[in-house]
Amino acid sequence: MAERIATIASRVGLHARPAAIFAEAAAEQPVEVTIALEGEPAEEALDASSILALMGLGAEHGTRVVLRAEGEGAEAALEALAAVLETDHDAA
Amino acid sequence: MMSTHHPSGTVLRGVGVGAGRVIGPVRRMPHPITAPEEGAPLPAGATVESETERLGAAAQAVAANLRARAASASGDAAAVLKATALMAGDKTLLKAAGKLVATGTSAESAIWEAAEAVALQLEALGGYMAERATDVLDVRARIVAELRGIPAPGIPEADEPFVLCAEDLAPADTAALDPARVLALVTSAGGPQSHTAIIARSMGLPAVVAAPETAGLTDGTQVFVDGSAGVVIADPGPEEEAAAAAYAQRTPLPAFGGMGATADGHRVPLLANVGGGADARAAAEAGAEGVGLLRTEFCFLGREKEPGHELQVSAYREVFDAFPGQKVVVRTLDAGADKPLPFLTDSTEPNPALGVRGYRTDVSVPGVLARQLAAIAEAAGASTAEVWVMAPMVSTPAEAADFAALCAAAGLRTPGVMVEVPSAAVLARSVLANVRFASIGTNDLTQYVMAADRQLAPLAALNDPWQPAVLHLVRHTVEGGVQAGGVPVGVCGEAAADPALAVVLVGLGVATLSMNRRALSPVSAVLSTVTLERARELAALALDAPSAAEARKRVRAELPDLERFGL
Structure with a gap:
């Protein structure tokens, strides 16, 4: 199981637009990726390609989340997705 | 306010909130989707498999329609539509609804209940996310409309430009309002400070609000809308056609030169x-x-x-x-x-x-x-x-x-x-x-x-x-x-x-x-x-x-x- 911690850079948190960008990126990965708030048990992690699950996390600017994936390409997938979270999509 | 007969049609009075005179066919905002019966059983002849498939197909159709609209929109409107499209095809939502179908619930009732739970969860987060709960409920209504085979709620889609008639518009309707498709706004409720009026002014559309009798106008009826006089005339005649033609030929407004003043030079920034x-x-x-x-x-x-x-x-x-x-x-x-x-x-x-x-x-x-x-x-x-x-x-x-x-x-x-x-x-x-x-x-x-x-x-x-x-x-x-x-x-x-x-x-x-x-x-x-x-x-x-x-x-x-x- 590969794990990567990322900090939400979007100024208004993981709301609809950044969540949409992230969910789409997650759906494009060759492996299934889960997301959870840091400190929450892995079995409660949510599907990272679900925009509703992402919004339901209530992650705000600066919140740390854990991405997890298994299998071939997991490390690269997590790296790519962490980069999406660590970009401020609200910057004009 | 009584309607009066006019040589060329029926005059419906309201309050003008956006100047302009146009003629076009009426398109009504569809009625809101009614809630399905709670926990309704599978329809006659349906199996869990066929009902799950029907739900999936409806959700995919709604998602595809929203994606297509996102592709033809721009800016914020496109972003909103794209996010909504993702919600319609969301795996978490469909999985939750699928579980209910598996227990013998109809697709409509299942998606209704599953989306309700998601919306409540977002509302509990408060603030911005609470507002997004509305989007989830909008997606739910669209999927149910698709399952029922009736028009989707929201701004109607049409090939030719139309006069949008509604009871009142909500701020959320603005994102879907395309000024190239909508000729004018007419509402039976609302007032000069209502959201409809604010939307009309910000988009520069002719608009008449608080015209109760326009509630009876049906799709396809030709109407003349005079947003200065606050009048809507059904089945317009030559007089209205001339007025609309004159409006179409109006002197274009010069762009603002950056210096407000009266004719004699009194400055008014x-x-x-x-x-x-x-x-x-x-x-x-x-x-x-x-x-x-x-x-x-x-x-x-x-x-x-x-x-x-x-x-x-x-x-x-x-x-x-x-x-x-x-x-x-x-x-x-x-x-x-x-x-x-x-x-x-x-x-x-x-x-x-x-x-x-x-x-x-x-x-x-x-x-x-x-x-x-x-x-x-x-x-x-x-x-x-x-x-x-x-x-x-x-x-x-x-x-x-x-x-x-x-x-x-x-x-x-x-x-x-x-x-x-x-x-x-x-x-x-x-x-x-x-x-x-x-x-x-x-x-x-x-x-x-x-x-x-x-x-x-x-x-x-x-x-x-x-x-x-x-x-x-x-x-x-x-x-x-x-x-x-x-x-x-x-x-x-x-x-x-x-x-x-x-x-x-x-x-x-x-x-x-x-x-x-x-x-x-x-x-x-x-x-x-x-x-x-x-x-x-x-x-x-x-x-x-x-x-x-x-x-x-x-x-x-x-x-x-x-x-x-x-x-």
């Missing part, structure tokens, strides 16, 4: 009402001579907690930087009534328009205002904009003095007040003696002077800034400013965006007009056709009129250029 950085840049592009109303709520709305100092400084700075060396009037936080904030206002007030809102929240929750002023001062110090600051809902001279003291403590040199509570207008001389400027918010002033709720259609005629009582208070406020030693009084309500009323306001002695950026060009064009003396005569006509309708009629009759520009 034309400023913009803005709600954020992008808005401010667009206003500067349109030639606005500054900002007459910066609504700072954009920084606060949808938040559970007060935004921090740095965030506020950078948000204000973005607006100030759009107007280097020019005036920017900042209105401090105006929460309450229709703009509740969980950390500041009490949503259980029985009468929020008369509740703890605007400046009054400084008494119930002290500190938020002082911290906002500190952020404004820091942002002002780092930019070249000339920053003025005013408080909304000031009611007494003592409140004006207290606000001025708070500004001074923050290092802000130009404090002002909004005049929207009638008491502030009545005591304008002593209220304004405490500050450096005032700005009249005509929307709220009208609702309070006439004791008429802004959103109520039956009160639309009362809730009209042309009401002579409102104009008398405008004059009284201007006179109070003169007596207080020359304190300038501007107007930043919707009234300033009505070119004919703008002339009246200038005649009453109003120093600056602040409006939606789309109104800059029409207001400037009409203002430049009258001298200050003439504006004063027209103001006198309006003050003496027995009603709002008569005031508007008398003044418009004296401004033939309105017709030339199709205003």
Whole structure:
């Protein structure tokens, strides 16, 4: 199981637009990726390609989340997705 | 309001809120989707497998439709549609609904219940996410409509441009409103200050609101809409066709040259009402001579907690930087009534328009205002904009003095007040003696002077800034400013965006007009056709009129250029 911690850079948190960008990126990965708030048990992690699950996390600017994936390409997938979270999509 | 017969059709009367005369076919906003029966069983003949498949297909169809619309939209509208498309095909949502179908529940009831749970979860998060719950419910209604084989809720789609008829429009409908497809807006409810009216003005669409009889108009009926006269005529004849053709041939409005003035050169700076950085840049592009109303709520709305100092400084700075060396009037936080904030206002007030809102929240929750002023001062110090600051809902001279003291403590040199509570207008001389400027918010002033709720259609005629009582208070406020030693009084309500009323306001002695950026060009064009003396005569006509309708009629009759520009 590969794990990567990322900090939400979007100024208004993981709301609809950044969540949409992230969910789409997650759906494009060759492996299934889960997301959870840091400190929450892995079995409660949510599907990272679900925009509703992402919004339901209530992650705000600066919140740390854990991405997890298994299998071939997991490390690269997590790296790519962490980069999406660590970009401020609200910057004009 | 009775309908009257007309040589060419039935005349349906309402209130005109967006100028223009057009003819087109009616398209009605579909009725909202009704809830399916809770836990309804699988339809006759269906199996769990076939029902799951039917649900999946409906969700995919809705997602595909939203994606297609996202592809043909641009900017924010495209982003909203794209996110909504993802929600329609969301795995978490469909999995939850699928579990219910597996227990023998119909697809409609299953998706209804599953989406409800998601919406409740988002609502519990509060703030911005709570607002997104509406999107989830919209997606749910679309999927249910698809399952039932009936039109999707929301703005109808059509191949030819149409006149959109509705009971009233919600702010959320704006994103889906394509001005190239919609010729005019007509609503049976709503009033001059309703969301429909605000949408119409910001999109520059002809619009008639509060026309109850238009509820009976059906899809495909040809109608003539006169947004100046507030009239809708079904089955129009040659007379209306000529009027619409003349409107289509109107003299194009010259772009605003960046200098508002009367024909004889009396300067009236034309400023913009803005709600954020992008808005401010667009206003500067349109030639606005500054900002007459910066609504700072954009920084606060949808938040559970007060935004921090740095965030506020950078948000204000973005607006100030759009107007280097020019005036920017900042209105401090105006929460309450229709703009509740969980950390500041009490949503259980029985009468929020008369509740703890605007400046009054400084008494119930002290500190938020002082911290906002500190952020404004820091942002002002780092930019070249000339920053003025005013408080909304000031009611007494003592409140004006207290606000001025708070500004001074923050290092802000130009404090002002909004005049929207009638008491502030009545005591304008002593209220304004405490500050450096005032700005009249005509929307709220009208609702309070006439004791008429802004959103109520039956009160639309009362809730009209042309009401002579409102104009008398405008004059009284201007006179109070003169007596207080020359304190300038501007107007930043919707009234300033009505070119004919703008002339009246200038005649009453109003120093600056602040409006939606789309109104800059029409207001400037009409203002430049009258001298200050003439504006004063027209103001006198309006003050003496027995009603709002008569005031508007008398003044418009004296401004033939309105017709030339199709205003």
